[in-house]
Amino acid sequence: MQTDPNPNKSKDSPTNSDSTESTQSPSPFPDDVLGQVLSFLNSDKDRSSVSLVCKDWYNAERWTRTKLFIGNCYSVSPQIVATRFPKITSVTLKGKPRFSDFNLVPQNWGADVHYWLVMFAKVYPFLEELRLKRMKVSDESLELLATAFPGFRALSLMSCDGFSTDGLKAIATHCRNLTELDIQDTDMSDIDDFNGGWLSCFPENFGSLEVLNFASLDSEVNFDALERLVSRCKSLRVLKVNKSIMLDQLQRLLLQAPQLMELGTGSFQQELLPGQFGDLESAFSNCKNLQTLSGLWEVTSIYLPVLYAACASLTFLNLSYAALRSVEFGSLLAHCPNLRRLWVLDTVEDKGLEAVGSSCPLLEELRVFPADPYDQHLHSGVTESGFVAVSRGCSKLHYVLYFCRQMTNAAVATIVQYCPNFTHFRLCIMNPGRPDYLTNEPMDEAFGAVVKTCSKLQRLSVSGLLTDLTFEYIGKYAKNLETLSVAFAGSSDWGMQCVLEGCPKLRKLEIRDCPFGNAALLSGLEKYETMRSLWMSSCNVTITACQQLAREMPRLNVEGQDGMPHLLFSLFDRQDLLLPSLMLWSGTRAVKMAGEKQSELDHSFLLNENMRND
Amino acid sequence: MAMSSEESCSYPDESKLELGLGLSLGGGSGAKLKFKPSPTAVAAAGPWGQYARILTAKDFRSVVSTKECLSSSSSSSSSSVTKANNNPFCGVKRTAEPSSPPGRSGASQVVGWPPIRTYRIQSLVNHAKSPMTEEITSVVDKCKSKNTIVDKTNCGSTLNRNVAKEKGLVKTSLFVKVNMDGIPIGRKIDLSAHSCYATLSQTLDDMFKLSAVVGARRSNAEEQVVKTRPSTLLNGSSEFVLTYEDKEGDWMLVGDVPWEMFLSSVKRLRIMRTAEANGLAPRSNETNRTQSMAQI
Numbered sequence: 001m002q003t004d005p006n007p008n009k010s011k012d013s014p015t016n017s018d019s020t021e022s023t024q025s026p027s028p029f030p031d032d033v034l035g036q037v038l039s040f041l042n043s044d045k046d047r048s049s050v051s052l053v054c055k056d057w058y059n060a061e062r063w064t065r066t067k068l069f070i071g072n073c074y075s076v077s078p079q080i081v082a083t084r085f086p087k088i089t090s091v092t093l094k095g096k097p098r099f100s101d102f103n104l105v106p107q108n109w110g111a112d113v114h115y116w117l118v119m120f121a122k123v124y125p126f127l128e129e130l131r132l133k134r135m136k137v138s139d140e141s142l143e144l145l146a147t148a149f150p151g152f153r154a155l156s157l158m159s160c161d162g163f164s165t166d167g168l169k170a171i172a173t174h175c176r177n178l179t180e181l182d183i184q185d186t187d188m189s190d191i192d193d194f195n196g197g198w199l200s201c202f203p204e205n206f207g208s209l210e211v212l213n214f215a216s217l218d219s220e221v222n223f224d225a226l227e228r229l230v231s232r233c234k235s236l237r238v239l240k241v242n243k244s245i246m247l248d249q250l251q252r253l254l255l256q257a258p259q260l261m262e263l264g265t266g267s268f269q270q271e272l273l274p275g276q277f278g279d280l281e282s283a284f285s286n287c288k289n290l291q292t293l294s295g296l297w298e299v300t301s302i303y304l305p306v307l308y309a310a311c312a313s314l315t316f317l318n319l320s321y322a323a324l325r326s327v328e329f330g331s332l333l334a335h336c337p338n339l340r341r342l343w344v345l346d347t348v349e350d351k352g353l354e355a356v357g358s359s360c361p362l363l364e365e366l367r368v369f370p371a372d373p374y375d376q377h378l379h380s381g382v383t384e385s386g387f388v389a390v391s392r393g394c395s396k397l398h399y400v401l402y403f404c405r406q407m408t409n410a411a412v413a414t415i416v417q418y419c420p421n422f423t424h425f426r427l428c429i430m431n432p433g434r435p436d437y438l439t440n441e442p443m444d445e446a447f448g449a450v451v452k453t454c455s456k457l458q459r460l461s462v463s464g465l466l467t468d469l470t471f472e473y474i475g476k477y478a479k480n481l482e483t484l485s486v487a488f489a490g491s492s493d494w495g496m497q498c499v500l501e502g503c504p505k506l507r508k509l510e511i512r513d514c515p516f517g518n519a520a521l522l523s524g525l526e527k528y529e530t531m532r533s534l535w536m537s538s539c540n541v542t543i544t545a546c547q548q549l550a551r552e553m554p555r556l557n558v559e560g561q562d563g564m565p566h567l568l569f570s571l572f573d574r575q576d577l578l579l580p581s582l583m584l585w586s587g588t589r590a591v592k593m594a595g596e597k598q599s600e601l602d603h604s605f606l607l608n609e610n611m612r613n614d
Numbered sequence: 615m616a617m618s619s620e621e622s623c624s625y626p627d628e629s630k631l632e633l634g635l636g637l638s639l640g641g642g643s644g645a646k647l648k649f650k651p652s653p654t655a656v657a658a659a660g661p662w663g664q665y666a667r668i669l670t671a672k673d674f675r676s677v678v679s680t681k682e683c684l685s686s687s688s689s690s691s692s693s694s695v696t697k698a699n700n701n702p703f704c705g706v707k708r709t710a711e712p713s714s715p716p717g718r719s720g721a722s723q724v725v726g727w728p729p730i731r732t733y734r735i736q737s738l739v740n741h742a743k744s745p746m747t748e749e750i751t752s753v754v755d756k757c758k759s760k761n762t763i764v765d766k767t768n769c770g771s772t773l774n775r776n777v778a779k780e781k782g783l784v785k786t787s788l789f790v791k792v793n794m795d796g797i798p799i800g801r802k803i804d805l806s807a808h809s810c811y812a813t814l815s816q817t818l819d820d821m822f823k824l825s826a827v828v829g830a831r832r833s834n835a836e837e838q839v840v841k842t843r844p845s846t847l848l849n850g851s852s853e854f855v856l857t858y859e860d861k862e863g864d865w866m867l868v869g870d871v872p873w874e875m876f877l878s879s880v881k882r883l884r885i886m887r888t889a890e891a892n893g894l895a896p897r898s899n900e901t902n903r904t905q906s907m908a909q910i
Contacts, residue, residue: 102725104726159733369738373738430728
């Protein structure tokens, strides 16, 4: 019996470990010592390794795993999960592919959490935490969640839909031990709750909330109830309100909760009397622990100074909903010397980014969003020089998301020279297929420079006019690349083949509107087994190739989407028809339909991954 | 109606599984699960192979959106399947249609580009467009040619909308809430999908089922004004009037100001009982109110 606490030491092939044995017969309890040691393991990656060592380790691991992470809700059935892991108290589930954020996935595609909850209610009545991303969550599901799990503490819904404030009412009413209610980026069903009464459903003696985020909800809330709730919850450290909360109300909330570490303001547009301005300023100055600041909708520059006193300890400033200009932005930045993460709108322009370069030496992450993404005729926003300015001043920069309308190869080469440690490089030149605007050449050399210089690169999004050369570079140099997003790029199948044959750590590949076809698709058969997913949309892939793919790779889910009803009938005749969308992922077998029927079968547990990586 | 062939497959039992426990995909760690399907399973595969399914247009909000769809109420309302079935090619639920990239004709539009979350786009369009002080002077000049009154906080958004219309670009969305007296549940409507009060009123009629349809379907004949015009909300003949709350927080009757000005100042809509709007006590209209409630 091994009692070696280092689980990574041996990885024998598991000839004796038998998943069937563990599912068919009552499992022996693990060795006490082994069990205790393994309870310290938190990383899913480590746990997966541990479970491969031998049967005893497999059992010890499964009995001590408390956190479940499933990166694709269709990759494994709830029954398999329930059978293998009896002690789960925390679940993270991700559903729809990322392209659903951009309306490229059908509305009722699936990813309904309900059948998972039904299983959890039976097998994990002691469930405490549920974190969902891009899943469909109905009010019925929320009601089940609220009533079936007496110890339930933390609910996080990111980019989920399908629920209304009725579901939230259930959560507020029944979850006596709730510490976290975190709702992000929600596009709620448009049936609104006029009364905004869900917040009032927290009982009067309820005070355990530590996290309350309803910033993305539309409904107005009962402010008195909110104020009382905030005053009762002495441990509240995260409060993010929605746009219905006005400045004078915000001031009252801050008075109740000066201990806040993360604050999302409501609307910042209100006619304030001079006295109110002073009150607000002093309320903010009392918030000594503020690390994150967001919200700031409709902010008017004259009110920004109320924030200054609270910015000394800020590490994350999210101004992506505040259309600031460079001057007031620069003034605000001067008060934020400790910024690590900054999200802004491109209304600050290059001048604002220069201020970033000079005021934020500790900056690690920058995201610049376009204030007006569809307006091609007004030349506003940021350019390559803003990006260069930031990179010059912020040597610790490793995460960038940058929307712009023009870029040059030389600028990108300069940027990665200043900042060679990029792990996430997402550059979106908003006009598809735009070349280097100075030289008129493709942007191949830009991304070549990125992959050659940034050896730690995990995530890359490319844009602009790109030939197959870009993908040759990526395949050859991007040794740590896990996620690649491609749009309107490439010249031939060769490009995609380079990526599939290179990039040893590739996990997620998203491609839209590229001239990659069947040869490219089929060249990746071996590769797909090691990847989480492939998404191709509006490429040159036909149904024939997909059929072949499905035949040769039975472990892969192959899913095609057809946008036109008349095509459905000719699909099986016209094998040469181009498929609008293809989604492919490895793991278990075929996927449910509208009845959410799950085929029980094998399993796959995916590597642990930070939800924030998207 | 999607086709799936997996129902007809027989599943190999687990004893046929070769084992790779705690499978981790990618990252090069651990053994991989090798799954050998039984011959019958493969043979039972349908034309798509075992593991494929086809989604139809009913599932899919289409790639191509049309102007007709933009003005229909379904663009601003629910994600229910029935709506999808009625308008398979309708524009996506969260409109904010992207304009075509250069080089493409205006007819084809690119969904999902640039890649910005729909939630963010909606928030941006509706709220984050207050121009700052430096911008005021240039914006004011442009606005003067469009509006008689310059509203500082809204000029930017008005300007962009006007420019967009001028250049023939697709409108961005402007969702506002609509509440009707007596109904606790509100709805949302995309004002930018309308270009005049008539279509707005018509849409609201449909949404809240306010007027009797010409050639009424309803068995209980109401004493309703038969529609000779598209809507009764604006002509004073209905039980209700349409009002809106402007940026200053005042409630105004819809229809008095030019459409563009209305768009730039409206925060939300309310379908108010005429009696209340006129300051009369609601009691005198009790009977009528019950009748009109009954039809909703």
